[in-house]
Amino acid sequence: MNVGVLGIGITKFGERWDQGLRELLLDAQVKSLKDANITADEIDALYTGNMGGGSLSGQLHVGAMASENLNINAPAVRVEGACASGSLALRQGILAIESGEADIVQVNGVEKMTDVSTEQVTTMLMGAGDEELEGFNGLTFPGLYALLAKAYMTKYPALTRDLLAEVSVKNHFHGARNPYCQFRKEITIDTVKNATMVADPLTLFDCSPITDGAASIILASEEKAKALGSKVSIVGSGVGTDSLSLARRQTLTAIPAGKIAAKKAYAQAGITAEQVSFAEVHDCFTIAEIMAVEALGFAKEGEGYKLYENKDTYFDGRIPINTSGGLKACGHPVGATGIKQAIEATMQLRGTAKDRQVKNAEIGVTHNVGGSGATAAVHVFKKVK
Amino acid sequence: MFRDSSIIRWRNYSDRYMLEGYGCTNCGKKYFEKKGMCVCGSLDFNNLSFCGKGKIVSFTKIHSGPEVFQEQTPYCVGIIDLDEGARITAQIVDSKYEELSIGQDVEAVFRKFYKSGKKGVIHYGTKFRPKF
Numbered sequence: 389m390n391v392g393v394l395g396i397g398i399t400k401f402g403e404r405w406d407q408g409l410r411e412l413l414l415d416a417q418v419k420s421l422k423d424a425n426i427t428a429d430e431i432d433a434l435y436t437g438n439m440g441g442g443s444l445s446g447q448l449h450v451g452a453m454a455s456e457n458l459n460i461n462a463p464a465v466r467v468e469g470a471c472a473s474g475s476l477a478l479r480q481g482i483l484a485i486e487s488g489e490a491d492i493v494q495v496n497g498v499e500k501m502t503d504v505s506t507e508q509v510t511t512m513l514m515g516a517g518d519e520e521l522e523g524f525n526g527l528t529f530p531g532l533y534a535l536l537a538k539a540y541m542t543k544y545p546a547l548t549r550d551l552l553a554e555v556s557v558k559n560h561f562h563g564a565r566n567p568y569c570q571f572r573k574e575i576t577i578d579t580v581k582n583a584t585m586v587a588d589p590l591t592l593f594d595c596s597p598i599t600d601g602a603a604s605i606i607l608a609s610e611e612k613a614k615a616l617g618s619k620v621s622i623v624g625s626g627v628g629t630d631s632l633s634l635a636r637r638q639t640l641t642a643i644p645a646g647k648i649a650a651k652k653a654y655a656q657a658g659i660t661a662e663q664v665s666f667a668e669v670h671d672c673f674t675i676a677e678i679m680a681v682e683a684l685g686f687a688k689e690g691e692g693y694k695l696y697e698n699k700d701t702y703f704d705g706r707i708p709i710n711t712s713g714g715l716k717a718c719g720h721p722v723g724a725t726g727i728k729q730a731i732e733a734t735m736q737l738r739g740t741a742k743d744r745q746v747k748n749a750e751i752g753v754t755h756n757v758g759g760s761g762a763t764a765a766v767h768v769f770k771k772v773k
Numbered sequence: 774m775f776r777d778s779s780i781i782r783w784r785n786y787s788d789r790y791m792l793e794g795y796g797c798t799n800c801g802k803k804y805f806e807k808k809g810m811c812v813c814g815s816l817d818f819n820n821l822s823f824c825g826k827g828k829i830v831s832f833t834k835i836h837s838g839p840e841v842f843q844e845q846t847p848y849c850v851g852i853i854d855l856d857e858g859a860r861i862t863a864q865i866v867d868s869k870y871e872e873l874s875i876g877q878d879v880e881a882v883f884r885k886f887y888k889s890g891k892k893g894v895i896h897y898g899t900k901f902r903p904k905f
Contacts, residue, residue, distance in 0.1 A: 506837070508840065514839060518806075519775070522862050525850055525863055526864055527835070530837065531850055584836070587837070588833050634862065635861055
C-alpha cells in the first residue's frame with residue numbers, strides 16, 4: 389500500500405470561543421489545500437471525523453458541511469468511531485484512493501467542545517462506552533480508564549504513581565515546543581500527583597482536556613503524489629475492534645484492539661516495531677499511553693514503565709512518543725485527534741518539527757483509540773526517499 | 774435526552790431490578806447483558822437469575838460525574854465477577870472507598886439511581902456493597 393500525503397493543515401487547539409464547528413473546520417481545510425498547492429475542485433472525495441457535532445452543537449451532516457465549505461459537490465461522508473473518528477476517516481480516505489475511485493481526497497477531523505458545560509461533555513463522551521452497562525451506572529471516561537489503571541497497577545506494581553505521572557510530564561515537555569498545542573507549559577511529577585482527583589488513581593493531569601480544534605490532510609494516489617512531489621507516504625493501515633464495555637473485555641491490563649491494529653498495519657507496511665523512529669499514541673489518560681507503547685510492540689505487556697525511567701520517549705530519546713504533546717498537552721478535540729497525529733507524523737518525516745524534531749526520522753506510527761478500547765486504528769508513515 | 778427516557782430503562786427492568794441474565798444453551802457461558810451472539814457462535818440463550826454475590830475485579834471513585842449523577846458525586850464504581858461466572862459493572866455503596874479492595878466479596882442491593890426529566894421519574898437498579 390502506498391498513499392501520498394500532499395498537504396496538512398491544523399488550527400490552534402484550545403478553548404476557541406472565537407470560532408464554531410464550521411469555522412474551525414474551514415480553517416483547517418483551507419490550510420491543507422494551500423499546503424498541498426491544489427485547488428478545491430481537484431478533490432475527488434472528502435471524509436470528516438467528528439463525534440459530538442449532534443449532541444454538543446446540534447449539528448450533524450458534517451460531511452456535507454466540509455464539501456459546502458469548499459463550494460464543491462464531491463462525495464462527502466462524516467465518519468464516527470468515538471475518539472478514533474479521525475483515524476477511521478483517514479482510513480476511509482486511503483481506501484477510496486486504493487480502490488481507484490479517487491485520486492485526491494481531503495480528510496478532516498473537527499470537534500467543538502467548549503460551548504457547553506463539562507458535565508454535558510462528560511455525558512457525550514460516555515457515549516463511546518456502553519450506555520446500558522456502564523453509563524447507566526454513573527461511569528465516566530476517566531472512570532473507565534481508572535478501572536484499567538487500578539487493574540494494571542495491581543497486576544504490574546512496577547508501574548509506580550511517579551512513572552505514570554512521567555507520561556504527562558513528558559507530553560507537556562513536548563507540548564511546550566509545539567505552536568498549535570493547547571497547553572504550552574512544562575510541568576513536574578508533583579503537578580500531576582497534587583492535582584485534583586478525577587477518578588482514583590487519575591488526577592486532572594492524568595487526563596486529556598476538553599478542546600476545540602480541527603485538522604485536515606490531503607491524500608493522493610502514489611502516481612499523483614510522485615508527480616506533485618509528496619515527501620511522505622502512508623504505507624500501512626490497520627483497525628481492530630473489541631467490546632464496547634470493559635466488563636465484556638478479555639483483559640483489563642491491555643487494550644487488545646490496539647495490538648490487532650498494529651499487527652495489521654505493520655504487516656501491510658512490511659515493518660517491525662524495531663524499525664519505528666517515533667510514534668504518536670492515544671494518551672487520553674496516562675495509563676492509555678503505557679498500554680499503547682505495549683500494544684505497538686515497543687515494550688512487553690507489563691514492562692511499558694521501563695520506557696519512562698530514562699527519558700527514552702522524549703523527542704531526542706530512543707523511541708520518541710507524542711512529540712506533538714499528545715492528547716494530554718496538545719489537547720483532544722475528539723474527531724480531530726487522529727488527523728492531528730497524522731499531521732505530526734508528516735511534520736516529523738518532512739523534517740519541519742523544529743524544536744521537537746526527531747533526528748533521522750524514517751518511519752512514524754500513529755495509534756488512535758476509540759472508547760475504552762472498542763476501536764483502535766494504527767497507521768504507518770514513511771519518508772519518501 | 775436518553776437519560777430522561779423511562780422507556781429505555783423500562784426495557785431493561787428484569788436485569789436492573791432482578792439481576793437477571795442469560796446462559797448460552799450450547800456452551801453454558803453466562804452473560805449479565807443482553808447479547809447478540811455467544812462467543813461460541815450460538816444465538817440460543819436461557820434466562821437465569823444471579824444470586825447477587827461476587828468479587829471486586831477493579832474499582833474507582835469518580836469525583837467528576839455526568840449530569841444526572843451530580844448529587845451523588847463522589848461515588849464508587851467497580852467491575853464485579855458474579856459467583857455464577859458473569860462479569861458486571863456496578864456502583865459499590867455502603868463502604869468507605871479506602872476500605873475496598875480487589876478480590877473483596879460483595880453482594881447486590883436494590884437502590885435508587887437518579888431522578889430525570891421534568892416529571893422527576895426515579896430510576897432504580899442494582900448496586901453492590903461489601904458482603905455482610
